[in-house]
Every structure is written in structure tokens, then in C-alpha cells.
């Protein structure tokens with residue numbers, strides 16, 4: 180395994196980039212720790228594949244360096260980087276059997292046949308294809324072929340890193356969950372450095388130790404699932420993570436209070452004077468309906484989603500989502516909402532501000 184360092188890395192697909200918006204990947208410095216499982220999460224077009232392709236060597240960055248265990252590999256071809264990559268769509272040899280497909284990366288490296296057989300059997304069990312080992316890959320479903328690609332990606336223990344680019348897109352929903360669990364177990368057992376690209380927050384949050392959130396070509400936060408939930412560093416993270424995402428309200432902050440549409444709400448700490456676009460962010464989980472306290476809201480709709488209910492409300496023309504426990508009675512008089520001061524975040528020009 181290797182520690183992967185990105186040093187002043189940036190990429191533009193244009194020949195002479197001049198402005199920040201010319202860069203598909205804006206300048207980035209980051210160390211991917213040896214043996215950690217990362218997810219790279221963001222909406223379509225935010226630069227995830229660009230970053231992954233730079234790490235794998237499919238793309239040479241227009242600026243900066245990439246190091247594997249301190250060694251500069253910025254211009255080294257993919258073959259020299261000793262990584263395994265699994266793509267969105269299956270890459271298998273149709274004329275080979277499942278067994279030979281799985282064995283390919285090991286035989287390619289001249290591993291003894293006894294070792295190849297043992298390792299192929301282990302991986303086949305993991306992806307649930309033991310009974311299919313002697314079948315030709317041709318004619319298998321896309322789902323089965325993608326499992327072979329995943330298996331082949333994981334068969335070597337000696338790779339520097341395992342890169343996954345939306346690998347579960349073609350897998351059916353039930354199998355998705357199972358494969359994700361197996362990937363996590365594999366990570367736990369073998370300690371590969373893994374980078375898993377996805378636009379699906381559930382995939383990212385269940386798979387990774389650390390999630391790297393990208394927005395508009397920029398890494399906006401790197402954190403544990405808890406950190407992303409509790410302290411989103413950027414309003415995009417607040418909005419993108421969670422279901423529904425964080426509520427954002429225009430605010431004027433003064434010391435330990437924030438004036439938001441509909442009134443004033445207390446804050447848990449003292450804030451410095453802020454300029455620019457100031458917003459208060461609070462997750463639907465951290466709002467409580469009340470008859471007597473808090474800000475006056477208009478309830479538009481209540482959606483029952485099983486474990487809890489989502490109350491769609493309005494606060495002086497601003498949408499506000501509130502999560503109410505399943506057993507809470509929402510009476511006609513519950514027209515106020517209380518914000519939990521300890522769970523409120525304050526943003527200036529979309530970036531989270533620390534309390535003084």
C-alpha cells in the first residue's frame with residue numbers, strides 16, 4: 180500500500196487556462212493516508228473522475244505533483260503505478276472463463292499457480308461466484324460481469340491503491356448493499372488504500388472512513404461521516420449530505436444571537452462580526468415543533484417516511500424542513516419551531532465560521 184500525496188495539484192482541459200473557472204480541478208493539497216478507505220463524493224461534473232484519472236495516471240495534471248510514498252509519479256504511466264482500477268462499466272475478457280478473468284492480474288505477475296488458485300477461490304466466494312468459475316464470461320449479465328471486474332480489481336494484495344469509479348452503477352439495488360459491505364470487509368481485512376468515487380451519499384457514508392466532498396472542481400471538505408453531518412464546512416456539504424439536507428436561512432449574527440426571518444434565535448457561542456452573505460444552517464433533525472416557543476411557521480405538508488416524518492414548512496417565505504419523531508402528535512396548534520442552538524452552524528459566503 181502507499182501514501183498518496185497531491186501537491187498543488189490542478190487540472191484544466193484548456194490549453195491556456197487563465198481564470199479559476201477554466202480549471203476542472205482547482206488547486207488541491209492532500210495526503211491520502213496509507214491504508215485508509217476514502218469516498219470521493221460530489222454531483223455530476225464536479226471533477227471526481229478528473230482527480231481519479233490523475234491518481235491512476237490516465238491523465239497528466241496541468242499543474243502540481245503526485246507522489247506515491249514520497250516518489251514523484253506525476254508523469255509515470257498507469258502500468259508503473261501498481262494500482263487496480265474498477266470502472267463504472269464492466270471490463271472483462273468475454274472469451275475467458277470467470278476463473279481465468281479473476282486469475283489474470285496474478286498470472287500476469289507470474290504468481291505460482293497454487294497461490295493463484297487459492298486467491299481466486301477466496302475472491303470468488305467474496306463476490307458470490309464460486310459456482311460460476313468455469314463459465315465463459317460471454318453471456319453473463321452486466322451485473323455478473325461487474326462483479327468479475329470488482330473481483331479482478333481486488334485479487335492482488337500488493338497494489339499501491341484500489342480505485343473505484345462508480346463501480347455499482349450497473350449492479351441491482353440488493354446486490355449493491357451486499358457488495359458494499361464486502362468491500363468494507365475487504366478493506367478491514369487487507370488494509371488497502373481505497374478511493375471510491377460516487378455521487379451517492381449513502382454509498383459514500385457507508386463505505387468510507389473519510390469522505391472527500393467536491394463541488395465545482397474544488398474539494399470543499401474532507402471529514403468523517405459525522406463531521407460532514409455535524410459541521411459541514413461549506414453550505415454545499417450541508418445541502419448535499421442528509422435527507423433532506425440542511426436548512427439554510429439568511430441571517431444577521433450579533434454575538435450570541437442570530438436574526439433570521441421570523442425572529443431572533445439564540446446561538447450556543449459568541450460569533451465575531453461577519454460580513455458578506457451570512458447564513459444560518461440547521462439540519463431538519465435539529466428542529467423541534469412547539470405550540471409555545473420559537474419562531475412562527477406555516478406547515479405545508481407532512482410526509483411519513485417510515486422511521487420518522489418530514490414536516491415541510493415555511494418561515495416567512497423560506498422553505499424549512501423539520502424531522503419529527505414517528506410517535507410525536509403534531510397538533511393544529513404546533514405552529515412554532517425551536518432551533519437547537521448547539522447544532523446550529525453559521526456561514527459567511529458559504530464557508531462555515533468558527534465561533535469566537
Ligand SMILES: Nc1ncnc2c1ncn2[C@@H]1O[C@H](COP(=O)(O)OP(=O)(O)OP(=O)(O)O)[C@@H](O)[C@H]1O
Pocket residue numbers: 192203221222223224225226227228229230378
Ligand atoms: N476530456 C475532457 N475534455 C474537456 N472537458 C472535460 C473532459 N473531461 C471532463 N471534462 C469537464 O471537466 C469537468 C469535470 O468532469 P469530471 O468528469 O471530472 O466530473 P465528475 O464529477 O467525474 O462527473 P461525472 O460523475 O458526471 O463523471 C466537467 O465540467 C467536464 O465537462
